[in-house]
Amino acid sequence: MRGPKKGDVVKRRLVKLVVNFLFYFRTDEEEPIGALLLEQCRVEREDNLTFSIIFLDEAERKYQFECDSEEQCGEWIDSIIKASYEFMRKNIIFYRTEIHKLTGKDPLEQYGISDETRFQRERSHGHAAMDQDYESRLLRQINIQNENASPVKVVRALTPTSSPLSSPSKHGDRFIPSRAGANWSVNFHRINEIEKSHNQNRKTKDGTTDSSKADGLAYSALLKNELLGAGIEKVQDPQSEDRRLLPSSPAKRSLFSYSVSTKRALSEEDGNTVSPYSLSPVSSNSQKLLRSPRKPTRKISKIPFKVLDAPELQDDFYLNLVDWSSLNVLSVGLGTCVYLWSACTSQVTRLCDLSVEGDSVTSVGWSERGNLVAVGTHKGYVQIWDAAAGKKLSVLEGHTARVGALAWNADQLSSGSRDRVILQRDIRAPPLQSERRLQGHRQEVCGLKWSTDHQLLASGGNDNKLLVWNHSSVLPVQQYTEHLAAVKAIAWSPHQHGLLASGGGTADRCIRFWNTLTGQPLQCTDTGSQVCNLAWSKHTNELVSTHGYSQNQILVWKYPSLTQVAKLTGHSYRVLYLAMSPDGEAIVTGAGDETLRFWNVFSKMRSTKESVSVLNLFTRIR
Template identity: 40%
Template structure:
C-alpha cells in the first residue's frame, strides 16, 4: 500500500401467585350461601328442648340455570376441607380451622412438581465458584436419579398409562449385539469454570499514563509490537525481544493509538484534532491529517485497509484516505450527540460500529451516510466494542458505570441476541478461545472492583475471574497477535500481561512468540 507523503519537515523526537382459600367449602348452586353451623359445648339451659324451623327456599331462575349448566361440573380449583378443632383458653373456647387436603382429590401443588426442583441459575456476575457449586448439585441429583432408575423429566404421580417399551434389538448377523447404556450429563455441566491465572505473567512500569476513561492509549500490532502513550511521549515495546524504544514526543496530549493491520504503520490521534501516521521501520512521520474540527480531540480511530476513520469529541466522524493528498473523503457531522469514545471496523471492511457518550451504539454500512441501526439499550457511555472473529455479524458492546451490561448484536438483522449483567463498569472487550469452553469474551472492569471477567459464549457463564487486577480502574486493554495474552493498563501506572486463553485450534501447531521469550521476560521491567 502506498501512502501519500507530506513535504519533509523537521521532526522532533412464568410465576405462580399465592392462592387465597375461601372460608366456604364449595359454592352453592342456589342463590344464597348455605348456613354453616358448628356444635359448641354450652352450659345446660332451663329448656332441654329446642325447635328448629325449616324454611324451604325455592331456587331462583339464575340458580336453576346454573344447576343445568354443563359448567357446573368443571373443577376450577383444588378442594380443601375445613377441619374444626377446639383449643381451650381460660374463660372461653375458640374455634380454630386448619386446612387439609382431601384424600380422594390429589393436590395439584404436589403432583405438578417434577422429581427435582430446578434452582435458579446463578447471576452472570457470580463468581466461578458459585457456578461450580450449582453445577455439582445438579450433577449429583442427576446421578442419584440414574442410580435409582428414575427419569428426571417424569412426574411423581402420572395419571396415564406408561408408554410401550422399545422392542429389543434383533441380531440378524448373529454377531452378538451389545447394548451400551451411557448416561448423558446435564448440558450445564459441560461448561465448567476453568482456572485463570490470578497473577500477571509480567509487569511493566508505565509512569505518566493519563487516567482518562475515554482515551485509547494502548495498541498491539500483528508484528508483536506494543505501543503506549505516556503523557506526551510514545513508546514501542517489542514483546519478542523485550526491547523498549522511544518513538516521538508530541506537543499536545495523545488521545488515541492504532496500528495498521500489517503492523508497519502507527496512527496517532491528538488532543488538537490532528492525526499522524508514522513508519515504525524508519522511525519517521509520513504525514499529518486534520479533520473538520481541528480543536476537538480524537478519542478513537480505526484502520480499514487504506482508510482511517476517526471520531471526535464533537460527535463527528471523518474517513481519511491515506493514499491521496485530499485525505478527508467523507465527513459526517453530529454522528453522535456527544463524544465518540468507541470505534471498530469489522474484519471484512463492510461495517463499522460507533459508541458514544450519549449511550448510543450506531451500526454503519461502509458506504452509507446514515447509520443502518441505532441501539439505545445502554444507560451509560459505550466505549467497549468488539467484533466476534468467528461470526462476522456478531458485535459485543459494553456500557459504563451506570449500565454495566454487555449486549450482543446481530448486525445483519439488528436484533439483540444476548446480554450479560456484569455488575461493574466495562472499559474494554476482547474475544478469545479456550480448550475447555470454546469461544469466550473477556471484559475489563472499572468501579467497583477493577477486575477482569471471562465469559463463555453463547452460554454466558462466567468461567474465570481476576479480582483486583489493578489498584484502580482498568482503562485500556490490548490482545496479543497470537490471541493468548491480554495487556491491561490502569491509573496505578502499571502495564500488566495476563495469560488468559489458549491458541485457537487452527494455530495449535504454532508457538506463541511470548512463550518463546518467557524466560527472558519474567522480571519486572519498566517502559522508560
C-alpha cells in the same frame, strides 16, 4: 412452600421431591440443609393446608409443612406415601446416624442392624460384596462432598476401622438403602430450574472450582451407579446444563412426575465389552464410566503471567491508550510519549514525545499489517508513524478537539473526537480528497470498531448511542439507543456475521448483543459494574470484558449462554484499556494504577480434521 405459622415444629419449606428423598431447606437459605429418606414414616394431614411426617425411629420429632393450597397439600401427601412404599429396605448401606438423646441407643439397632452387617450387600445380579478399601474411599468422598455442598455430614464412625470423620448434627437420623443391580422404574426429574441471578458475578466459577466440580460429578455418577443402580456410563461437560448426571430430563416439568424409563440399562447379558471375569469391585456401568473419555477441564490462571509498570497511564474512560499489533508489538500512550514493547524480545523503545509540541497522547492504534502506528492527540491531530524506522510519516488535521478513538480498515483510518465528528481518511491520498465526515453523535465519540469483513463501522459515544455506518452513506444505517450510559466497549464477533457486542458505562452496566443484519437486539446481561472494553476470542465463541466502578474485574463469558467462565482481579483502578495478542491467546489490560497486566485467558483450539495426503487416491477426481 411457606413455613408453618404456629406450633412447636421444625420450620422448613419443601422445594422438591426426588424419587424417595425429601430435601428440606431453611426459609431464609437457598442451599438444602438436609435430606429425609421417606421410608418407615407416617404422613398425616393436620388441616387443609398442613401435613406432618413422623419417622418410627424419631417418634418424638414431628416434621410439619404448610402448603399454598389444599390441592397442593393432597398432592404432596399422595406422592410422599407413594415414595415411602415404592421401595423396600434392602442391601442397607448406612449414611449417617446420631445416638438417640433419650434412650442413648443407636436408632438402627431396633431393626437388627449392627456395625458388622451395616455395609453388607447381597450377592445378587453378579455383584460381589463391596471391597472394604473401596467402600472406605467411597464413604470418605461422600463426607468430602457433603462438607463442600451441604451441611449434612457424617457424625459417627462408619465402620469399626474407619477414620473418625465427625461433626455435630442437629437433625434426625436417616440411612440410604443400596439399589445395586435394581432396574428403577422412576426417573429423576428436574422439578424447578435454577433461576438466573441478576448479579452474574455470583455465578463466576474459577478454574479450581471447575476442576473440583468435574471431579464431584464423576464421583457422584459412580456413587449413583453403585448405590442406586442408575446406569450412568458417561459424565458430561460440567459447564453444560445444571443437572448433568440425571438419566432423563423431560421437557414437561410438573411438580410430581413419575414415568417408566424408556432407556433400559445394559445388563450383564447385553454383550457389553466388560469381561464377565472382571475382578473389579464396581459394576460394568461404573467400569464404562471410569473408562469413558473425559473432556479436559478449562483452567484459566487467576494470576497475570507478566506485569509491567506504566507510569502516567491516564485514568480517563474516554481514551484508548493501549493496542497490540499483528507483529507482536505493544504500543502504550503514557502522558506525552508513545512507547513500544516487543513481546518477543521484551525491549522497550520510545516512539515519539509530544511535549515539545505542547501536546499529549489520547489514543493509539496499529494498522492491520502492524507496520504503522496512528497516534491521536489532545489538540485534535492524528499522527502516522513508521514503527520500524521510528519516523513520523504524516499529520492529519480536521478535528477541533481531542481524538480518543482510532480504527483501521486496510489503508483507511477512522478517528473519533470530542468534537462529535468521525473522520475517515485514506492515508495514501491527500487528506482533503479522501476525507469523509460522519456526523451522528451529539457528544464525544469514545468507541470505534470495524467489522471483520470491513463493511460496517460501529461507533459509540457519550450520548449513550451506538451507531452503525457503511461505506456508501454519511448517515448511520442503524442506531441503537438502549444503553443508559456512554458506549465505549464495542466488539464484532469473528464467528457470526453481523453480530455486534457493546457495553455501557456506570449508569448502564450492561453488555448488549445486536444482529446488525436485521437491526434487532439479541441479548442483554447486567454485569453489575461499568463496562470499559470488550473483545471476542479468535478461536472460540467467548468474549472478555473489563470493568470499572465498582469491582475493577475482568470477566470471560461464553456466548450465547452468557455464563461466566472466569473472573480475574488484580487492578486497583478501573480496567480502562484492553488489547489482544496476535495469536488470540493472551490479553493485556491497563488501568489507572499505572500497571499493564498480561493474562492467558483463551485457548487456541486445534483443528479436529484429519490431514489428508495429496497421494490419497480417494481424494482426487481421476
